[in-house]
Amino acid sequence: MSDSEGETYEKQVKIVLVGDGSSGKTSISERFSKDSFNRDYNQTLGIDYYLKRINLTRNYNVTLAVNDVGGQTLGGAMLDKYIFGADIVLLIYDITNLQSFENLDDWYHTVTKYCASRKPLFALVGNKSDLEHLRTVKAERHQRFAKERDMLSYFVSAKTGESVENLFRQVTAHLMHIVLPKNDYDATRVITAPIVRQEQNNASTPVKASPTTNTTRTSICSLQ
Numbered sequence: 001m002s003d004s005e006g007e008t009y010e011k012q013v014k015i016v017l018v019g020d021g022s023s024g025k026t027s028i029s030e031r032f033s034k035d036s037f038n039r040d041y042n043q044t045l046g047i048d049y050y051l052k053r054i055n056l057t058r059n060y061n062v063t064l065a066v067n068d069v070g071g072q073t074l075g076g077a078m079l080d081k082y083i084f085g086a087d088i089v090l091l092i093y094d095i096t097n098l099q100s101f102e103n104l105d106d107w108y109h110t111v112t113k114y115c116a117s118r119k120p121l122f123a124l125v126g127n128k129s130d131l132e133h134l135r136t137v138k139a140e141r142h143q144r145f146a147k148e149r150d151m152l153s154y155f156v157s158a159k160t161g162e163s164v165e166n167l168f169r170q171v172t173a174h175l176m177h178i179v180l181p182k183n184d185y186d187a188t189r190v191i192t193a194p195i196v197r198q199e200q201n202n203a204s205t206p207v208k209a210s211p212t213t214n215t216t217r218t219s220i221c222s223l224q
Contacts, residue, residue: 012063013172016083018107019092020100021071024127027158029068032168037159046070047082054169056178064168074107080114088121088171095126096134121175123152130157
């Protein structure tokens with residue numbers, strides 16, 4: 001895709017992160033959206049929501065709506081609502097936790113079942129690459145899983161930030177059929193936005209949030 005001189009394009013993309021609890025979905029989301037890392041593990045109940053606006057090219061801006069789905073929601077009544085309308089699904093696992101990798105097949109089949117009418121772009125993401133010496137999932141097995149399901153493939157570290165920014169930029173560019181320039185290093189701008197935690201209490205329809213510049217964090221209990 002080429003940029004027309006003087007013309008700017010804007011788009012919003014919904015990205016959903018799924019996988020077992022403690023695999024690092026929230027850490028990846030917060031590293032990407034706020035460039036921060038919390039060493040304390042806090043289980044996500046329902047879904048957390050983040051926004052960040054990036055410049056893929058000089059004339060192409062994309063607002064990423066990042067949906068961090070709690071690991072306990074697999075098989076839950078609200079999972080189909082959380083992934084509804086997803087453009088990109090990131091399957092996250094911990095490279096030091098074999099079970100978190102083996103459970104991805106269940107996540108993959110569940111998501112594809114709910115997205116049968118509109119298949120999103122999938123990417124397999126091995127987190128905690130900074131703990132390579134503790135790896136229990138061989139890289140060859142990771143690559144085979146991704147290839148067999150026609151997924152993009154990445155390794156990142158939410159703790160150090162390694163490859164996290166590029167992960168989101170590259171999957172978005174792939175979705176938009178945009179060729180990123182070489183040496184494309186994190187040329188982005190953060191829009192601070194509410195993190196909306198949707199607790200699993202009352203059933204409702206998915207929340208569609210619009211970009212905002214507020215810096216507050218809110219809690220919503222209207223979903224599930």
